[in-house]
Structure formats: structure tokens, C-alpha cells
Amino acid sequence: MLPSSRRFTYPLGSLATGLLLVQLAVAAPAPVQPQAPSPPAVAAVQQAPAPASVRNFGADELQRLQADDDLHYQEAPPPTNPVSRWWQNLMRRLFDSLPEGSGAVVWRVLIYGVAAVALVLIVMQLLNLRLSDWLRGRGRNIAVPYATEADDVHEQTLPQRLQQAEAQGQWRLATRLGYLLVLKALTDRGLINWTPDKTNHHYQAELQTNAARLVPAFASLTRQFEYVWYGELELEAAPYEQVRTTRQAFLTHLQNRRAA
Amino acid sequence: MASFYRMEPSTNHTPHTNHTTAEMPFGTRTDLSQLSGTTEAVRREVSRVLVGQHDLVELLLVALLADGHVLLEGVPGVAKTLTAKLLARTLSVPFGRIQFTPDLMPSDVLGTSVYVPARGSFEFRQGPIFSSVVLIDEINRAPAKTQSALFEVMEERHITHDGHTHHLGEPFMVLATQNPVEQEGTYRLPEAQLDRFLFKVLVPYPTEAEEILILQGHHAGAGGLPLNAVQAVVTPEQLHALRRQVRQQHVEPRLFEYVAKLVGLTRTHKSLHLGASPRASIALLNGAKALAALRGRDFVTPEDIQHLAAPVLRHRIQLTPERELEGLGPDDVVRQLLQQVEVPR
Secondary structure: OOOHHHHOHHHHHHHHHHHHHHHHHHOOOOOOOOOOOOOOOHHHHHHOOOOOOOOOOOHHHHHHHHHOHHHOOOOOOOOOOHHHHHHHHHHHHHHHOOOOOHHHHHHHHHHHHHHHHHHHHHHHHHOOOOHHHHHOOOOOOOOOOOOOOOOOOOOOOHHHHHHHHHHOOOHHHHHHHHHHHHHHHHHHOOOOOOOOOOOHHHHHHHHHHHOHHHHHHHHHHHHHHHHHHOOOOOOOHHHHHHHHHHHHHHHHHHHHHHHO | OOEOOOOOOOOOOOOOOOOOHHHOOOOOOOOOHHHHHHHHHHHHHHHOOEOOOHHHHHHHHHHHHHOOEEEEEOOOOOOHHHHHHHHHHOEOOOEEEEEOOOOOOHHHHHEEEEEEOOOOEEEEEEOOOOOOEEEEEOHHHOOHHHHOHHHHHHHHOEEEEOOEEEEOOOOOEEEEEEOOOOOOOOOOOOHHHHOOEEEEEEOOOOOHHHHHHHHHHHHHHOOOOOHHHOOOOEOHHHHHHHHHHHHOOEOOHHHHHHHHHHHHHOOOOOOEEEOOOHHHHHHHHHHHHHHHHHOOOOEOOHHHHHHHHHHHHOOOOEEOHHHHHOOOOHHHHHHHHHHHOOOOO
């Protein structure tokens, strides 16, 4: 069974249709009557001739119209660079979507403001500055620089300093400088990659990869150095001679290896 | 039950040389034979039950010699508890175990005063913490209130109750196990408590080869050797002597600077919002001295310090939320720190 609201639809619909037919019959157009032709307009012009005046645009007005962007119909060709094209599309979409009127100005200011803040943040990030630190007036974090003391194996005066230490009987220092000389020799030949944060055992592992036959001799030198330097062992001349011999043999072997 | 595990590699893992007396280039200066003999005996006993995990056992021995507490972290079932129990069994000292639960009270750990009618007075009944080696199982299942009960005893080796101070005997070592904090029903330990652990050792899953060995052992022996097959091989007096020897290790002055720089960098590192305390520096130094002794040397090398940097620092530093979201871990930061400090040579 139909709902009650639909049961009354049909009588009302029939009534509306009837009324429409009546209205159409009343509003039917009358038959068209033929009319007499009107006199031509040319005759009127000939009767009252007036001098034609040339209208010129003002120079200011022309300049204003030429400067109006809305009246420039020739568009620049799109850039060939894909990045520029992407940027142009982005800007057009961004600004075209802005509401018209005074709201547009607010939106433009807001967009430029966000862009400026983003730029500042990027620069701060590049300079390793933290916003919270900057706001609190703290300085930037600077990594602790490596101390470039005598333990830089690239130091040019190592051989001279070694000779000096040996001449002065500073056997412990001489052992250390001699070991640094060995590290320099290995670095110069590309057998190890010297960086300040590596331990002697890192170099031993590198040597294992690059020149495994040198490892036992290098391990022996390392042991000597570590016992003397880290172990704070005060050497006499005779034990130092043992260190010197081992070192010289290693360096000679390294040179011969290069020559071969 | 047979067990296993292979510890994670150190952040700066390099092959280390175990210098025996024969390898000393200029003769013997310090006799470390008793130390090496005793620690070798401990290793042997532990390996009767445990498969693999040599690095883990080494770190536990270092902590034992350095007089420090150890926190073992790993997912359930990787035999953290078993390892701690095995180490405790190799020492002939009183052993206590406390299972931490959410409803545990401080008095359940430390002890409480009980009224004795015969005397008409209260008497202090010692809690399970009054042992030489205490295994605290699943330490992060108890809330902060119970955790704080451990602050005094772990650092000062005594407790204060009702105005009286009760001293614990020597040695005293806490071996705690915990599941990762992401696991359900766990709490993050207070920073003050974490700082009292010498090492935090991560216990990962065993390798496939180790797991096969575990299965074979289990299949052949219906669970492997029982725990009571492990014998005590170290007396408290021996341990005391070994610890004294470790304290006398040589440390070249520039290594103090190295440790201080390394730990100091944690306080200014941009990825960290909590750096390590001076207690961490002391822990790193003591650990390095013990590790050097364990490797047969009477002096510390930068290698020892680098090897222990991660276990000492990883639980004492806290990453900024941004770095955590980026997926950075404490061990990554420790690795960066090691790259920033020059090795004294």
C-alpha cells in the first residue's frame, strides 16, 4: 500500500495540469497583421548633416591602459626548464586560489611571511643553530676540534724530533715518535687510512686487509709502543735499541716492498 | 636448560689482542696470572651451560672486577636471567633473587621492622637485597616508588631504615634484567637509577649456528646441564684481591683527558638532551682498567675505552625527541662521539 502522502498526489497533479492548459489558451498570440514600410534612415542623415570630429585618446590614458596587466593578451611562453615550469605552476595555482578583494592582500602577506620564516629556519639549520638556543641567547654547538699536536703523523718534523729525542736519551718519547713515523710510512703508502679517532688496532685490522704479511711485524711494534707509552714504562738504552731495530727492520721492509 | 646467545658487536668492534705474559715485550712488571686463571675458570664454568655469548660473559667479568652493577636488556626468552644466575653460581657468595612485579613494595626489597612480642620491641628483618650477588629479574616491571628503594643501596652499599643504617657485605653486585620498554607492562627506569649501573648490555637473539647448538644440546640432554652442575670457583677473598689489582692498573695521563672529553661531549651533543654524569667517566675508567687486566695488560689503552663506551654510555644518555623519531639510537650517538675525539697517541 502507498504511504498517505502519495495518495493525494494524483488529484493535485490533475488540477495543476488543467490550470496550465487554461493559462496557455489565454496567453495564445493574436494573428500577425501586415505593416506599412518605414522611410529609410539615410534620408534623415542627408537632411541634417553634422561635421565629423576625430576623437583622440589622451597620452596619460593610453599609458595607463598600456600598463594594465589585464589588457596584455600576449602571454610569455612557458619556461623550458622543468624546475622553473614547476615553480611557475605552483605560484600560479597558489595565487589564483586566493580570494578576491581585500582578503587577497592578507593572504599574500601571510604566504610571504611563511616563506620568510622557512628561509630563516633553513639558514639556521645550515649554520647548525637551534631555534631554542637562539631564543634563549645560547651560542651554537661547535664540535671539539682535533688537537693538532705532535701526534699528527703528517707532521714534517717527526724524523728530526725523533733524532733529537734519541740524542737526549728520551727513550720513551723516541719510542712514541718512532711509532708515529711507522704510521706515517703506512699512510703514505696507502696501506692504512690515518684518522685521529682510530686506535692502533683499527690500523692493524686495515693492514690485515691491505697487506696481511705486514701484520705480525706491525703487531709487534704496536705492542712495544703500547707497553712503553700507555704502560708508562721508563725504558733504558738497551731495551730501546730493541725497539729501534724492530722499527728499522719494518721500515726497510716497507721500502723494499715498494721498490719491488 | 641449555642456553645461548650472541651479544651484539661493540660499536667499535676491532680484533683485540689478548696479551699473555709471554707476549710482553720488556719482561713481566705485574703478575696477572691469578687474575687470568680465575677469570678463565669462571668462563669455563659458565660455558658448560651457556652456548656462545663470549662477549657478554667478558662484560660481566669486567663488571665483576670493576665492582659494578649490570643491567641486561633483551626480549623475553634470550636467557638473560640464566646468564646472571650462572655468573652468580661461579662465586661462592650468598645469592638472592627478587622478581620485580607491579605491586612490589620497597619493604619487600629492603626489609621491614617486625614486632617481636617476646622482647616487646621491633626487629629489622633483612630483605632479599642483603646478599652478595642479587639478581633483580624484570626490574622495569616495578613502578618508580620501588625503583627508588634501590638508589641508596646500589650506590652506597647500605640502607637506612627507621633511622638506622644497615651495611651490606662485600662483594655486592646487582645483576638486573629487563625487557625493552616498548614491551607491555613495563616502566622506564629513573635516570638516577640507570646511572648506577656500570653497564647496560643488550642481549640479542642467538645466531642460527648457536640456536642449532642449543637445540642439539636440548635434544641430547633433555634440557642440558642443570644449574647446580656449575661450581663456584671464586671466593670473596680472591675477588677482593683481584679488584685491588685492577684498581692499581696504569693509566697514562692523556687517557684521563680522553675519557673526560668523550663523556663531556655527551653534554653538548645536539642530538642529546641528557648527557652522561661524572659517574659515567668513572665507570668508563674503571671498566677500562678491568678490561685491560682481563686481556692480560697492566695498563689501559684507548682501545679498552672505545670498546666499553657503548655499554657505559648507552643508558646514561637521552636522545632528543626529534632524533628518536628519526630512528637514531644511543649507540649511533656513541659512535659519532668516538669519531669526534682524537685518540691520544
